[in-house]
Amino acid sequence: MxxxxxxxxxxxxxxxxxxxxxxxxxxxxxxxxxxxxxxxxxxxxxxxxxxxxxxxxxxxxxxxxxxxxxxxxxxxxxxxxxxxxxxxxxxxxxxxxxxxxxxxxxxxxxxxxxxxxxxxxxxxxxxxxxxxxxxxxxxxxxxLQEGCYSSRDEPKAIKYWALIENNEIAMAQQGKMFLLLWGRHGRREQRGRQPAIYLQFISTDIRSGIDRSVGVVRDAFALPRHAGNASRRSGPTRPDPERHQRSEAD
Structure with missing residues (x-):
């Protein structure tokens, strides 16, 4: 069983x-x-x-x-x-x-x-x-890669983001899963970053022709207080590009 x-x-x-x-x-x-x-x-x-x-x-x-x-x-x-x-x-x-x-x-x-x-x-x-x-x-x-596409520190972010993108592409080319894990969960500077991070992840897939079935995202952002008893974590999961497109169009 x-x-x-x-x-x-x-x-x-x-x-x-x-x-x-x-x-x-x-x-x-x-x-x-x-x-x-x-x-x-x-x-x-x-x-x-x-x-x-x-x-x-x-x-x-x-x-x-x-x-x-x-x-x-x-x-x-x-x-x-x-x-x-x-x-x-x-x-x-x-x-x-x-x-x-x-x-x-x-x-x-x-x-x-x-x-x-x-x-x-x-x-x-x-x-x-x-x-x-x-x-x-x-x-x-x-x-697994930690801190993915979530840092706003310049100029470190630019260099680190390039490393992340290269790893995401290389793992896909080798047929291996690429897992994202954000650092500094729930801190103030991370609030509102989810859409941008999802889109960066998706755009790297699209621009590189990556098989998107080999990517996993762990979303560990803190929810607003008014979210009640909802779970503070969701994941691992895959972002839905159509969902983000609809959100931007709204």
């Missing part, structure tokens, strides 16, 4: 969150097996934000732990994808792993994902250089 049957019957995709790349003591992949953790050149673990430790994607034990955990969470449930947070990500850490190289870390991240086959994986971190190289794993079906 599919525990997500009602969700799927409504035409909604179900994705399970996981983070095999950062683990805190209360997290499911945190064990006493020291080989699953990354270490600096003193042999110490590397701790980042939220008391989470950097894990070692080259660890065969970590790959098995993640695979077994996914299996345990899939009993009686069908997931359309497993979300992998902090993939190939060593940003915002106090130090790097001993003898770190971007190429070897990326290769280990690719193998970590491939070890989960045939489970479909969607990774985060398209802002990272060479992150799209994770697409080589056949079971990777997409990636």
């Amino acid at each position: 599919d525990g997500n049957a009602a969700v799927h019957a409504a035409g909604i995709k179900a994705m399970l969150y996981s983070d095999p790349n950062r683990q805190a003591p209360s997290d499911p992949l945190y064990t006493s097996d020291e080989t699953t953790f990354a270490h600096d050149c003193t042999g110490s673990r590397i701790q980042g934000a939220y008391q989470q430790y950097l894990m070692d994607p080259a660890s065969s034990s970590l790959r098995t732990l993640w695979k077994n955990w996914i299996a345990s969470q899939s009993v009686g449930v069908t997931w359309d994808a497993i979300f992998e947070d902090n993939a190939n990500d060593v940003l915002y850490l106090p130090t790097l792993p001993c003898n770190y190289s971007a190429g070897s870390w990326l290769a280990a991240a690719q193998e970590l994902n491939s070890a989960q086959a045939p489970t479909p994986i969607i990774y985060s971190g398209l802002r990272i250089d060479d992150e799209k190289e994770l697409n080589v794993s056949p079971n990777v079906i997409g990636g």
Whole structure:
């Protein structure tokens, strides 16, 4: 029996969150097996934000732990994808792993994902250089970009928007899903930005001839107070260009 049957019957995709790349003591992949953790050149673990430790994607034990955990969470449930947070990500850490190289870390991240086959994986971190190289794993079906088309900071916004557009186009060309996630949810500067962000996303699709079935938008803007008990979040969803055209015409 599919525990997500009602969700799927409504035409909604179900994705399970996981983070095999950062683990805190209360997290499911945190064990006493020291080989699953990354270490600096003193042999110490590397701790980042939220008391989470950097894990070692080259660890065969970590790959098995993640695979077994996914299996345990899939009993009686069908997931359309497993979300992998902090993939190939060593940003915002106090130090790097001993003898770190971007190429070897990326290769280990690719193998970590491939070890989960045939489970479909969607990774985060398209802002990272060479992150799209994770697409080589056949079971990777997409990636997520944060802060999409939502920044008004100049001149950073222009450069960052170009990066986002290039990623959106490249992911589509490779037949991978491109997920949008806005940052700074609900802040005052984001109010009223939804139509502009949707239209930027759609126009990139149209101008580039992208198959729009491979894009997903997560709308996490705060609703006005008069919205009552309506949900503060909707997504993932796809924007309806005809709806926006009608809105502009009204």
